[in-house]
Amino acid sequence: MRAPDRTEKIALLGLFALLAGGAFLPQWALFLVTLALAKGLVVLSLLLLMRTGLVSFGHGLYYCLGAYAAGMVGQLLHVGDAAVMLLVALAVSCAVALIVGLLLASYRGIFFAMLSLAFSMILYGLLVKSAALGSTDGFNITVTAAAGASLSSASRRYLLFALSASFAAMAAVGMHRFLGSHLGRLAPAVRDNELRVEYLGASVRRVVYLNTIIAAALTGLAGALTALVVGHIDPEMAYWTTSGEFVFVAILSGTASVLAPFLGSLLFELLRSFAYQYSPNTWQMVVGAAMLLVIMFLPTGLWAVFGRRGKRVA
Amino acid sequence: MAAAILETRGLSKTFGAVAAASNITIEIAEDTVVGLIGGNGAGKTTFINLVTGYLKPTSGSIRYRGRDITRLAPRQVTRLGICRSFQIPQVFDTLTAYENLLVGTGIVDSKDAAEAAETILARFGLAPFRDAVAGVLPEGVRKLLDIAMALVVKPRLLLLDEPTSGVSAGEKFAIMDLVLQAVRAAAVTVLFVEHDMEIVRRHAQRVLAFYDGRIIADGRSEAVFADADVRRLVVGEQPC
Amino acid sequence: MGHVLAVVIDGIIYSSWLFIIAVGLTLIYGVMKILNLAHGSFYALGAYAAASLVGRWLSAGRAPFGSYAMLILAAILVGLVVGPLIERGLLRFMYGKDEIVLVLVTYAVFLILEDAIKLVWGVDAYFVSEPYGLLGSLSIAGLTYPVYSAALVVVSLLVGAAFALALKRTRQGKLLTAVIQDREISAAMGIDVRRVYLVTFTLGTMLAATGGALTAPTVSVVPGMGVEVIVLAFAVVVIGGLGSFAGAALGSLIVGMVRSAAVHYLPAVELFSVYAVMAVVLIARPKGLFRALEARKI
Numbered sequence A: 001m002r003a004p005d006r007t008e009k010i011a012l013l014g015l016f017a018l019l020a021g022g023a024f025l026p027q028w029a030l031f032l033v034t035l036a037l038a039k040g041l042v043v044l045s046l047l048l049l050m051r052t053g054l055v056s057f058g059h060g061l062y063y064c065l066g067a068y069a070a071g072m073v074g075q076l077l078h079v080g081d082a083a084v085m086l087l088v089a090l091a092v093s094c095a096v097a098l099i100v101g102l103l104l105a106s107y108r109g110i111f112f113a114m115l116s117l118a119f120s121m122i123l124y125g126l127l128v129k130s131a132a133l134g135s136t137d138g139f140n141i142t143v144t145a146a147a148g149a150s151l152s153s154a155s156r157r158y159l160l161f162a163l164s165a166s167f168a169a170m171a172a173v174g175m176h177r178f179l180g181s182h183l184g185r186l187a188p189a190v191r192d193n194e195l196r197v198e199y200l201g202a203s204v205r206r207v208v209y210l211n212t213i214i215a216a217a218l219t220g221l222a223g224a225l226t227a228l229v230v231g232h233i234d235p236e237m238a239y240w241t242t243s244g245e246f247v248f249v250a251i252l253s254g255t256a257s258v259l260a261p262f263l264g265s266l267l268f269e270l271l272r273s274f275a276y277q278y279s280p281n282t283w284q285m286v287v288g289a290a291m292l293l294v295i296m297f298l299p300t301g302l303w304a305v306f307g308r309r310g311k312r313v314a
Numbered sequence B: 001m002a003a004a005i006l007e008t009r010g011l012s013k014t015f016g017a018v019a020a021a022s023n024i025t026i027e028i029a030e031d032t033v034v035g036l037i038g039g040n041g042a043g044k045t046t047f048i049n050l051v052t053g054y055l056k057p058t059s060g061s062i063r064y065r066g067r068d069i070t071r072l073a074p075r076q077v078t079r080l081g082i083c084r085s086f087q088i089p090q091v092f093d094t095l096t097a098y099e100n101l102l103v104g105t106g107i108v109d110s111k112d113a114a115e116a117a118e119t120i121l122a123r124f125g126l127a128p129f130r131d132a133v134a135g136v137l138p139e140g141v142r143k144l145l146d147i148a149m150a151l152v153v154k155p156r157l158l159l160l161d162e163p164t165s166g167v168s169a170g171e172k173f174a175i176m177d178l179v180l181q182a183v184r185a186a187a188v189t190v191l192f193v194e195h196d197m198e199i200v201r202r203h204a205q206r207v208l209a210f211y212d213g214r215i216i217a218d219g220r221s222e223a224v225f226a227d228a229d230v231r232r233l234v235v236g237e238q239p240c
Numbered sequence C: 001m002g003h004v005l006a007v008v009i010d011g012i013i014y015s016s017w018l019f020i021i022a023v024g025l026t027l028i029y030g031v032m033k034i035l036n037l038a039h040g041s042f043y044a045l046g047a048y049a050a051a052s053l054v055g056r057w058l059s060a061g062r063a064p065f066g067s068y069a070m071l072i073l074a075a076i077l078v079g080l081v082v083g084p085l086i087e088r089g090l091l092r093f094m095y096g097k098d099e100i101v102l103v104l105v106t107y108a109v110f111l112i113l114e115d116a117i118k119l120v121w122g123v124d125a126y127f128v129s130e131p132y133g134l135l136g137s138l139s140i141a142g143l144t145y146p147v148y149s150a151a152l153v154v155v156s157l158l159v160g161a162a163f164a165l166a167l168k169r170t171r172q173g174k175l176l177t178a179v180i181q182d183r184e185i186s187a188a189m190g191i192d193v194r195r196v197y198l199v200t201f202t203l204g205t206m207l208a209a210t211g212g213a214l215t216a217p218t219v220s221v222v223p224g225m226g227v228e229v230i231v232l233a234f235a236v237v238v239i240g241g242l243g244s245f246a247g248a249a250l251g252s253l254i255v256g257m258v259r260s261a262a263v264h265y266l267p268a269v270e271l272f273s274v275y276a277v278m279a280v281v282l283i284a285r286p287k288g289l290f291r292a293l294e295a296r297k298i
Helices: A008-022 A027-051 A060-077 A081-102 A109-128 A153-180 A182-192 A194-199 A204-230 A239-254 A260-278 A281-298 B045-051 B074-081 B095-108 B113-123 B139-152 B167-182 B197-203 B221-226 B226-234 C003-032 C039-059 C066-088 C099-121 C130-134 C149-167 C171-181 C183-188 C193-218 C225-240 C245-265 C267-284
Strands: B004-015 B018-027 B033-037 B059-064 B082-084 B157-160 B188-193 B206-211 B214-219 C138-140 C145-146
Touching: A008 A027, A008 A153, A027 A153, A027 A204, A027 A239, A027 A260, A060 A081, A060 A109, A060 A204, A060 A239, A081 A153, A081 A204, A109 A239, A109 B188, A109 B226, A109 C099, A109 C225, A153 A182, A153 A204, A182 A194, A182 A204, A182 B095, A194 B074, A194 C225, A204 A260, A239 A260, A239 A281, A239 B033, A239 C039, A239 C099, A260 A281, A281 B214, A281 C099, A281 C145, B004 B045, B018 B045, B018 B059, B018 B167, B018 B188, B018 B214, B033 B045, B033 B197, B045 B188, B074 B082, B082 B139, B095 B113, B095 B221, B113 B139, B139 B157, B139 B167, B167 B188, B167 B197, B188 C066, B197 B221, B206 B221, B206 B226, B214 B221, B214 B226, C003 C039, C003 C145, C003 C149, C003 C171, C003 C193, C003 C225, C003 C245, C039 C066, C039 C099, C039 C130, C039 C193, C066 C130, C066 C193, C099 C225, C130 C149, C130 C193, C138 C149, C145 C149, C149 C245, C171 C193, C183 C193, C193 C225, C193 C267, C225 C245, C225 C267
Parallel strands: B033 B188, B033 B206, B082 B157, B157 B188
Antiparallel strands: B004 B018, B004 B059, B206 B214, C138 C145
16 A cells, blocks of 8 residues: 555545535535535546546436435335445446446447437436436435444434545545556557557456446445435436536536545535526526536636646546 | 568558558568668658557558557557657657656556656656656657657557757767667567668668658668669669 | 327327427437537527517417418528537538537537527516417317327328428438438449438528427427437437438337326436436437448448
8 A cells, every 4th residue: 555645635635624624514415515515426436437438418317226226225124324325336337337338438429418318318317207216206215324433413414424525535536546557557548549548458348437437436426325315306406407417517517636636616606506596597608618618718617727737636 | 590570462542632651562571670671651650650550551461470450549559569759759748757757657557656656757758857848858858758658558569750860960870879779678579661872871780761652772871772763762872 | 098199199199299309419410420419509599589480470469370480481581690600600611520520519509509599588488378279179089188289290190291291302301311321422423412401400400490390389498408309309319310311200109108198107207308318318329219330441
């Protein structure tokens, strides 16, 4: 094991700060941060894909899949243990990604984006029509225990927060190490020049496939976490506008650092909760305008503002 | 004569009505340097594309060290020990020169990848550009990096597609000397496409002249350059 | 057998509607290489504008048949106002960026327009069913259909025919085809690409708005009505091959028929079926049914 570098130290310090500070946060703030961290995992997975040169307009597929997997564990098996729910969610999203990823691996650019979108809309279409799962209304899920121990509602809130924070930190550090490894370094190589990657003897398809699965796993986990935190799930999680929102946050964050997705996600959730409060009917307009500004003036994402010139971090 | 490292039989490739390669049958002996000459569209790059699996031949076969590689993909061909450089440098534009090589050495051998990348960097005189992003490097340097990347995978057969195109006249010889020195140290068989006949004369032990998808002359450079067809069709001399 | 006929007729009506929208989307992509996510918003704008104009017209006590003119006027107005505004005011600063970035730009436009519509028209539904009822109905083999639906099919055929003729026979159409085939060479040969872009985007916007305007009398006009349309139109053009007119026609027909069959035989898979077909087509033919040629890279 090598010594942690700067990014990893910040991630770990951040985790400790969160775990300590979380106990003092008011309930609404705790909820907001928990949600932001969970969704940050989705954005982190998009970062990996964007480093590979891919944008998915269908990440709602795994997000929703993870949530429904967790929910069905509760509904069908009557198991309310968070650990079981998260593990099942992870397994299901990985299993689906193994198949869907195989199909997606030969696509790039807008075709990758649109085929992903099609797959997420297939799930949406299925869920909307399945009465047993509450159709468009979805259903509620409740966590009653964690790894066998039962929970009160306050301790449940803190537990989910701590879980999200730990997953976020672990995922950030794990992703950072992956991107710095020989295998991970193939991601930008594929983005820059697939031909050369093949002429170096590596399989572009395999790189894309692997990264798609890693991204799906993170997103499925995030979906399950979100479901547990919010306590309710519905097919909207698979709708293309949900995926679009993640893409927006990913653009906002940029791909410079594995920490950026979490900051971007937090910023977005904060903005959203304030905008909802003061001007619910112009919220999307604000997001759209912000997106145009970022694309025009900060093409490498907000991180560029306080990071070192774009890409040199991983 | 040493054993053949590359053998093609009746290799043809047509695009619609155009024959980019027709009935190419050659043998390349191990440990030689071969120059490929011919005008634009004569079929030199097509030949390289066929051998390295970028194009699938319409008919004919390719053998590498006795093994049939006719329908293999570039990746598989590369893994067997054939690699190539490109007319237009194919590098990773957002990565530094060092990272470019590291991607390659990481694929070949993950343990000593960093060291191997540094060695190649030094051997090609690229050390001053180590941490510069490849997208902004001068064309000549990108060209060198492109060739260096072909060597990362330790090929036994190297195909260089116009290694000195886009390089200033003054630098051409230096680059070619540098490349061949680096390559020959590892006893690699080299095929190179070149328009500058001086360079071909200087480095090639054998010359293949392409015209209209066919090989119209094959032999030692003096003999090929003396050939009437080559003088007329390739070198472009007017008959007097 | 009556059932099969019903499926086919419903399919044709649905395909016609889809084609009007999809042809605009494929036009914009073909010429400008922009996969326009705001297309659904243009559709919604057309519907709202139509609802407003028809409502005004009728409440002023004018001849009910004039409301058809209002539908067309709404589409033309939206096209002429919104198209140039977005192309000149925003998109022209983005040309040359990556295709995927352009998708995101139009996504931002979509988000902005969604709220803009709410600000202008409020969140309540609009109903203008008069043009729909006015034409009465006709019966085919014992099945009754509104004449309005037949008119929709006719409009769609007209749009298709107009495109086919314009592209083959007119100078402008040939210029357009040239730009679709090769933008750089067209520019080098003196085609005013800037102008072609402006006209294309305006025309595309107008087509989307036409789809919306013609739909307005048949549904309640509500916020978010463009959201679903855009993904359907995507499915159509992706199936047909991005940028291909014949592809848009074929894609519309396939999606229309599949959905109609699903509605009749297996309602549970209605939404699912369209995207499943899209996924299958993409897997079998990655660039859609009508794919463009690609240039040699090395």
